[in-house]
Amino acid sequence: MIRIQDVVRNYHAGETVVKALKGVSLEITDGEFLSIAGPSGSGKTTLLNLIGCIDALDGGEIVIDETPVSKMDKKAKTEFRRNNLGFVFQTYNLIPVLTAYENVSFVLSILNVPEKEIEERTMGILKEVGLQGMEHRRPDRLSGGQQQRIAIARALVKNPKIVLADEPTANLDSKTGEEILKLMQSMNEKYHTTFIFSTHDSMVMDYARRLVSLHDGQVIDDQRR
Amino acid sequence: MKFLILLACKNLSRYKRRTIITSSVIAVGLMMFLIVDSLLVGIDRESVRNLRWYETSSVRIMHGDYWEDRMLLPLDVAIEDPDTMVGMLEDAGYRATERIMFSAEMILYGDYFGEAGNLPVQVTAVDPTRDNGVFKFADTLIEGRFAEPGSNELVMGSWMAEDIGAEVGYWVTLVTRGNGGFFEAMDMQITGIVNCPNPNVNRSLLMVPIDTIRDYLAMEGLATEIDIALPELADIEEEKEKIAALVSEWESTITIMGWDEMASDYLAAIEAEQNMSMILLFLVFLIAAVGISNTMIMVINERIRELGMLRALGMKDGDIHVLFLLEAAGIGLLGSIIGTVLGIALNFYLVGHGIDYGFLMREMDLAYRIQSIFRGAWNLRGILITFISGVVLSVVVAWFPTKRATSKDIPSCLRHQ
Numbered sequence: 001m002i003r004i005q006d007v008v009r010n011y012h013a014g015e016t017v018v019k020a021l022k023g024v025s026l027e028i029t030d031g032e033f034l035s036i037a038g039p040s041g042s043g044k045t046t047l048l049n050l051i052g053c054i055d056a057l058d059g060g061e062i063v064i065d066e067t068p069v070s071k072m073d074k075k076a077k078t079e080f081r082r083n084n085l086g087f088v089f090q091t092y093n094l095i096p097v098l099t100a101y102e103n104v105s106f107v108l109s110i111l112n113v114p115e116k117e118i119e120e121r122t123m124g125i126l127k128e129v130g131l132q133g134m135e136h137r138r139p140d141r142l143s144g145g146q147q148q149r150i151a152i153a154r155a156l157v158k159n160p161k162i163v164l165a166d167e168p169t170a171n172l173d174s175k176t177g178e179e180i181l182k183l184m185q186s187m188n189e190k191y192h193t194t195f196i197f198s199t200h201d202s203m204v205m206d207y208a209r210r211l212v213s214l215h216d217g218q219v220i221d222d223q224r225r
Numbered sequence: 226m227k228f229l230i231l232l233a234c235k236n237l238s239r240y241k242r243r244t245i246i247t248s249s250v251i252a253v254g255l256m257m258f259l260i261v262d263s264l265l266v267g268i269d270r271e272s273v274r275n276l277r278w279y280e281t282s283s284v285r286i287m288h289g290d291y292w293e294d295r296m297l298l299p300l301d302v303a304i305e306d307p308d309t310m311v312g313m314l315e316d317a318g319y320r321a322t323e324r325i326m327f328s329a330e331m332i333l334y335g336d337y338f339g340e341a342g343n344l345p346v347q348v349t350a351v352d353p354t355r356d357n358g359v360f361k362f363a364d365t366l367i368e369g370r371f372a373e374p375g376s377n378e379l380v381m382g383s384w385m386a387e388d389i390g391a392e393v394g395y396w397v398t399l400v401t402r403g404n405g406g407f408f409e410a411m412d413m414q415i416t417g418i419v420n421c422p423n424p425n426v427n428r429s430l431l432m433v434p435i436d437t438i439r440d441y442l443a444m445e446g447l448a449t450e451i452d453i454a455l456p457e458l459a460d461i462e463e464e465k466e467k468i469a470a471l472v473s474e475w476e477s478t479i480t481i482m483g484w485d486e487m488a489s490d491y492l493a494a495i496e497a498e499q500n501m502s503m504i505l506l507f508l509v510f511l512i513a514a515v516g517i518s519n520t521m522i523m524v525i526n527e528r529i530r531e532l533g534m535l536r537a538l539g540m541k542d543g544d545i546h547v548l549f550l551l552e553a554a555g556i557g558l559l560g561s562i563i564g565t566v567l568g569i570a571l572n573f574y575l576v577g578h579g580i581d582y583g584f585l586m587r588e589m590d591l592a593y594r595i596q597s598i599f600r601g602a603w604n605l606r607g608i609l610i611t612f613i614s615g616v617v618l619s620v621v622v623a624w625f626p627t628k629r630a631t632s633k634d635i636p637s638c639l640r641h642q
Contacts (some may be wrong), residue, residue: 078539093530117462
């Protein structure tokens with residue numbers, strides 16, 4: 001369960017204060033497949049960053065499974081992210097010098113998982129995302145869709161509680177984007193992992209089972225389907 | 226750690242050109258350092274050897290007041306009964322010889338030299354039967370022969386002979402004041418010319434028989450110094466103590482000095498010259514350091530989004546530091562290997578053949594006691610330190626850009642274009 005309570009986030013550009021989030025409150029239950037929608041500058045990415053413990057809020061509170069993550073120090077946040085969160089980025093953010101296998105397996109290395117288990121879990125998740133036989137390819141020899149599949153595998157391989165995806169289909173054509181969404185949906189159903197993704201694409205919104213709309217840093221709509 | 230090493234190695238091999246260029250900068254710096262260090266060590270060792278072999282010997286016994294007035298070359302401040310002292314030293318297994326140093330005016334005759342003239346000189350009166358046992362002039366004779374005992378014969382340094390146009394068989398007159406202040410003029414025939422590896426000696430040496438000089442200058446039973454040769458690795462201080470015990474009956478009138486005390490001016494000048502060389506080398510290293518630092522800044526800037534991703538996925542800042550420091554160490558290691566191999570290869574030439582600076586040493590007095598060829602020397606400790614320095618330097622200069630990389634917040638890293 002994620003409880004977001006009156007979250008405020010301001011950015012400072014010189015003397016100008018940009019209010020990115022103006023008191024957002026939200027409750028997200030385990031296993032949800034939730035989309036945060038809104039135009040550019042509405043605060044989608046800021047909200048994802050705050051839930052993902054990679055940004056600090058200026059007011060309010062975020063509690064994940066009874067843990068007030070917004071009050072944690074930098075070191076504790078790093079550990080929390082390492083153990084509980086998976087990330088999927090718009091530009092995939094794969095390490096170009098590593099193979100598909102290495103791009104996924106290093107997440108488990110960071111967690112000090114035994115070598116044999118790393119191999120089993122990595123090969124297993126790569127198979128599930130449809131990349132069997134491509135383990136030794138580097139990202140530059142894979143399509144955008146395949147790269148995003150690696151990113152999803154990387155996010156899921158450590159069995160996180162929550163996967164945060166910032167505009168995961170924005171760099172893909174509509175057909176590939178749909179495939180990625182279906183993959184995320186199936187993973188959500190199979191592993192009961194909470195998926196929270198931001199988008200401004202209506203096709204992506206259609207896949208969400210819950211759609212939270214933001215505008216100017218405030219929640220303007222919250223629909224369950 | 227295994228992942229960090231894997232990633233560092235892959236990054237280094239992926240960006241080959243950058244890795245090689247930066248490593249080359251380090252390699253050139255280290256290679257230059259090794260070459261200059263080798264030459265400095267080689268020059269130092271050879272200079273010290275030539276100093277001991279042709280100028281100072283290893284240890285010298287003088288009258289207690291002589292060293293203070295040495296520039297005046299006084300004859301009245303001399304060791305008494307030097308023959309007995311030399312005999313005692315020889316009985317104890319030392320190679321020792323007595324000498325008298327004095328200043329004179331050397332008169333050159335137009336009949337021999339084409340033009341008459343005179344020049345101030347410093348003359349060394351030696352015991353022809355013992356001197357070559359302490360100093361190494363035996364193999365340096367390039368013309369004629371050494372002076373016979375009791376003769377009016379003179380041996381001259383090759384550069385001085387060349388400068389004044391002297392040849393074997395020519396006569397000169399030495400005018401000086403004897404012990405007691407009287408004037409004395411001595412006609413001497415040049416019988417030999419020596420050329421040794423010590424430029425100072427070639428430039429100024431005039432060697433005459435000590436017994437002849439004793440007669441002329443009223444120095445019977447006196448010598449201004451007794452020189453003693455010791456093995457190269459002998460402990461000078463320890464030997465001085467042993468010698469002092471042997472000649473204890475002269476204790477109140479003599480002083481015993483090691484070559485390093487006598488050559489303290491030379492050693493200070495050499496140290497200053499070597500410090501200067503080290504400053505130049507430091508600048509070379511500084512350039513290499515800027516190169517590495519610049520490369521690391523570029524590397525970090527290019528991969529700032531990757532850094533953001535790694536941190537978002539829970540990699541510790543410390544591990545990210547380690548990752549970049551490993552890459553810097555890899556560049557440093559490669560540069561150190563190339564630089565050391567090149568330096569060692571070039572050093573084989575320097576040690577075997579050396580560089581001929583004869584043209585410079587003939588015209589200038591650089592304080593070094595080397596006549597022409599500057600040879601390198603093997604300094605294994607120096608090579609090891611240089612090798613390690615290359616790696617350590619790379620890591621140290623990469624530290625600050627690396628530290629900066631993790632000071633940026635994660636969302637900014639992820640937004641970085």
